[in-house]
Amino acid sequence: MNVPSIGELQQLATQIRRDVLRMVHGAQSGHPGGSLGCADFMTALYFRIMNHRLPFSMQGHNEDVFVLSNGHISPVWYSTLARSGYFPLEELKTFRKINSRLQGHPATHEGLPGVRVATGSLGQGMSVAIGMALAKRLNHDSGLVFSLHGDGELQEGQCWEAALFAAHHRVDNLIATVDWNGQQIDGPTPKVMDLGDLKAKFDAFGWHTLNCNGNVMEEVIKTLLEAKSCCSKGKPVIILMKTHMGFPVDFMMDNHEWHGVAPNDEQLQRALEQLPVTLGDY
């Protein structure tokens, strides 16, 4: 397969952002803010970084696997999966509607290809990702496990149980990423419950820590490649990825009020005007 250029990846990310806005608008519910902020990361992961295969296999042997721990940003994952060929694009229009495989938060229950565990109740994904990584180790499988977490999610104690475990057991085939957008439902993260110096915290827990601007495609790819090169060295790897909630829609950016609110018709039009069609809407 040809390696897509930065320009092609940026076009994909723009189209995924359009999908996100149209899905959330179509359901009149969902979480656009974090989804828009993580579109560059998800695009880079699925179209450039991960070694993954179709058709989807639940067990994911001998391939890289991904866990979306902050399950509420399901729109950006669903769009990325559909545009990677996991299921038909037109299924995106069923998001959050009755009889859909595209549940509000990701689930395996309806058999949506690409999803390996239900997430949404926060703080559980890092543990699951560690379990997948341990299984790969037992199976002599060289695939990696990637996971994405919200910054607000790190307020859940289970994340730190998992962080302790991963370092102690030298889970070095795991690359976790934190979407550090500084926003959560009730307000800016430093006001709701300050995370303090995340780098110092993860360093102290014994992780290999990388920083990244998550809304610059070149930098996302460079950091993810660096993270891969840090694997198999005895430490779990974490990317502290600064993003803008709602990026790049001007009236949504860095505003916690867009965490979990759907745009109305007029807001959708204003947002889509800032994200011209690249590959075609679903």
Place this chain on the structure above:
Amino acid sequence: MNPFEQFSDRDQQETRAGFGDGVYEVASQNDQVVVLTADLGGSLKLGKFIKAFPHRFFQCGVAEANMMGIAAGLATAGKIPYTTTFANFSTGRVYDQIRQSIAYSHKNVKICASHAGLTLGEDGATHQMLEDLGLMRMLPGMTVISPCDYNQTKAATIAIAAHQGPCYLRFGRPKWPNFTPADQRFEIGKAQVLVSGTDLTLLATGHMVWQAILAGRQLHDSGVSVELINIHTLKPLDEATILASVRKTGCVVTAEEHQKYGGLGERIAALLAQQHPAPLRMVAVNDTFGESGKPAELLKKYGLHSSDIVQAAGEVLAAASRKAPVS
């Protein structure tokens, strides 16, 4: 001869030791079996397993939520994880992790819970889990198993590896009469008729099966023909066997080391109310927490003694005879 005399309390063993021996045996047969613990490997008798299969053992420290998630991840890749800790840390403490990462996600995780119920003893109510069967049987797709002695716990531990789907396996701490056969095959979801009878159906689970045997002896001597059924699987419940028995006897006593709310008795009451109404008494903990004490003292104080079963039997027999049509 009193049919309840066929069961002897000569051999006394911990059900948790049955788990430890069972998990070693099943791991020897199936290399997909892995075991996790949250700092209670000794209490759950994992010594033999850890020695034989160190690379398939994961010490999680005192962090049960993380352990449940890791088990879900291992199961995703085809492993058969057994999580091990006490019953309260196996259920209430991690209910949401089990609900989302395991039950809703259809993960093949075996949640193995020791020190359940009052018979944990001196540690007191903080550790005496009496709500776990109710919590677990409410989860869609969860199999809930509560074996009665060492041999049955060992057999159940082996059997659940072959079952695809999440299981909750409950057992206890103290030495307890080991009276079922060592070579038994454990059939998930199949109620076990230990003694046949015609006057009264006695349904018991876990440690309370032995108390039911003691009660059965006494009832038999006073002329009551008791049918004793061991409900080692609460979910799926063997409704056919239970209904067939109650159609014959017309009255029921249940016995469990669990809260009255949410446990075996309430489950049977729901079944009978919908299928075959009959007088029922529940021998269970009556909406209260336990306390420190010796297992036998606690069973007596909280109404789970064999004499409580005998008394409940008298009540349902009286109720059933009042209800019986005048001939």
